Amino acid sequence: MATNLTVEPEHIKLILATDFNNYVKGERFQYNMRSVLGTGVFNSDGEGWKFHRQMTRPFFNRDRISHFDIFERHAQDVVAHIKQRNRGGYAVDFQDLIGRFTMDSASEFLFDSCINSLKAHLPYPHKVPVPASPSSLPTGIPPTDPDPVAIAATRFTDAFTEAMLRISEREVLGRIWPLFEMTGDKTKRAMGVISEYLDPIIQRAVDKKRGGGMSAMATDEERDGMSLLDEMLDQTDDPQVLKDEMLNMLLAGRDTTMHTLTVVIYFFTMYPDIYRRACAETLAQIGPTRRPTYEDVKELNFLRAVINETMRLYPSVPFNVRENIQATTWPSPDPSDPRPLYIPAGSKLAYSVFMMHRRKDLWGPDAEEFDPDRFLDDRVKKYLLKNAFQFLPFNAGPRICLGQQFAYNEMSFMLVRLLQSFTSFERDEAAFAPSALPPPEWARWRGGRASIECGLRCI
Numbered sequence: 266m267a268t269n270l271t272v273e274p275e276h277i278k279l280i281l282a283t284d285f286n287n288y289v290k291g292e293r294f295q296y297n298m299r300s301v302l303g304t305g306v307f308n309s310d311g312e313g314w315k316f317h318r319q320m321t322r323p324f325f326n327r328d329r330i331s332h333f334d335i336f337e338r339h340a341q342d343v344v345a346h347i348k349q350r351n352r353g354g355y356a357v358d359f360q361d362l363i364g365r366f367t368m369d370s371a372s373e374f375l376f377d378s379c380i381n382s383l384k385a386h387l388p389y390p391h392k393v394p395v396p397a398s399p400s401s402l403p404t405g406i407p408p409t410d411p412d413p414v415a416i417a418a419t420r421f422t423d424a425f426t427e428a429m430l431r432i433s434e435r436e437v438l439g440r441i442w443p444l445f446e447m448t449g450d451k452t453k454r455a456m457g458v459i460s461e462y463l464d465p466i467i468q469r470a471v472d473k474k475r476g477g478g479m480s481a482m483a484t485d486e487e488r489d490g491m492s493l494l495d496e497m498l499d500q501t502d503d504p505q506v507l508k509d510e511m512l513n514m515l516l517a518g519r520d521t522t523m524h525t526l527t528v529v530i531y532f533f534t535m536y537p538d539i540y541r542r543a544c545a546e547t548l549a550q551i552g553p554t555r556r557p558t559y560e561d562v563k564e565l566n567f568l569r570a571v572i573n574e575t576m577r578l579y580p581s582v583p584f585n586v587r588e589n590i591q592a593t594t595w596p597s598p599d600p601s602d603p604r605p606l607y608i609p610a611g612s613k614l615a616y617s618v619f620m621m622h623r624r625k626d627l628w629g630p631d632a633e634e635f636d637p638d639r640f641l642d643d644r645v646k647k648y649l650l651k652n653a654f655q656f657l658p659f660n661a662g663p664r665i666c667l668g669q670q671f672a673y674n675e676m677s678f679m680l681v682r683l684l685q686s687f688t689s690f691e692r693d694e695a696a697f698a699p700s701a702l703p704p705p706e707w708a709r710w711r712g713g714r715a716s717i718e719c720g721l722r723c724i
């Protein structure tokens with residue numbers, strides 16, 4: 266069956282909000298993801314989804330997301346890693362590094378159990394031969410991690426990445442993916458490693474609860490100190506349900522913010538003026554060393570515009586899919602033919618915010634340009650305020666991203682710490698892995714320069 270793709274705000278509004286109950290992720294999508302995401306919040310519909318959503322939502326509503334201690338610890342590690350690598354004359358794979366920041370921050374925030382991926386050593390640029398012994402390294406960093414915490418973190422994050430890649434491959438292959446897994450489930454190995462890591466954490470939390478630890482009778486102060494895992498234990502102590510939810514949350518919490526932060530930095534390397542303005546705003550509001558507070562972050566209007574403009578052009582979830590339960594109609598997108606579109610029951614539907622965010626009729630003639638000022642000047646009124654459904658990096662309606670405010674805080678905090686620490690960022694294209702380079706023919710296409718896995722020098 267063909268997939269119908271829409272980039273119309275009116276259609277997306279129906280799917281996500283006004284006719285929400287008629288659209289589901291669907292059995293096919295859930296089957297593809299199940300061996301990794303189980304029945305977690307991303308991978309469920311109907312009553313199952315409601316159970317997961319109501320189990321996790323209260324956690325994000327608390328004023329917890331305004332506590333920045335976790336971000337500070339991990340941001341300091343990021344800055345130290347960059348300085349150390351740059352001192353040795355090496356570029357840093359920023360996407361890898363910032364993925365460690367978002368993984369460690371999310372795991373500590375959500376489960377009070379940090380993965381500690383920032384404790385492991387960073388990979389070297391692909392052309393640098395891996396030194397044979399610690400003493401031969403200019404930075405003095407041993408080539409492998411002797412620390413068991415670092416080894417466990419690396420095994421876990423590698424397995425996590427592998428599992429996510431495997432399920433995305435299934436989506437790309439579509440209906441025929443089981444043919445490619447006839448000899449066995451391709452997520453099994455990675456899920457074995459993931460379970461080895463998560464099962465003891467979950468078991469400890471279950472035992473703590475059974476032993477009379479945190480409970481629904483906890484005081485407000487005690488609740489403030491509870492992790493999402495503790496809170497979920499108020500609803501269930503089924504280890505499989507808890508594990509599914511942890512993985513769903515880690516997926517949501519690592520890759521989205523990692524991707525957005527990487528593209529922001531990529532844009533800083535392309536547009537030094539934008540970088541200078543963001544820097545000037547940060548220094549005026551917070552100064553060169555002070556740790557940013559929740560209130561500071563809210564005042565950084567230009568930085569927020571940079572983040573929004575990045576998510577407009579490169580949203581972390583560029584496409585999404587749904588199926589409709591009942592047959593329905595959509596308004597015609599063609600003004601010359603007002604007849605509505607008929608959508609038979611059980612249609613495969615895709616919507617692309619990536620494409621919608623670049624439409625010139627919705628955003629103006631410069632829709633494909635990177636220009637954060639469009640979120641600050643009269644273009645807000647002219648375009649954005651006309652239709653709330655034309656800017657949807659976090660989705661909308663009942664399934665809107667639960668971590669939106671956490672994500673804005675986390676990304677702003679990390680960017681402030683980078684802006685305070687470095688006066689410029691440069692791409693080091695010699696350090697790019699060949700697989701991260703755009704194919705040569707892209708250079709002939711307009712806008713075809715981007716490759717976001719960047720080797721970076723921070724000065």
Ligand code: HEM
Pocket residue numbers: 306307318321371514517518519521522525576580581582585658659660663664665666667668669671672
């Ligand atoms: C730049 C950062 C982020 C972006 C752009 C983003 C975007 C999205 C989008 C588009 C969805 C809808 C997915 C779908 O319906 O298929 C979503 C859902 C969700 N997000 Fe985020 N997200 C971000 C960060 C986070 C973070 C940091 C967390 C948690 C720590 C989080 C937690 C969730 C959860 C739990 C859902 C599932 C909601 C549901 O289905 O009811 N997100 N996010």
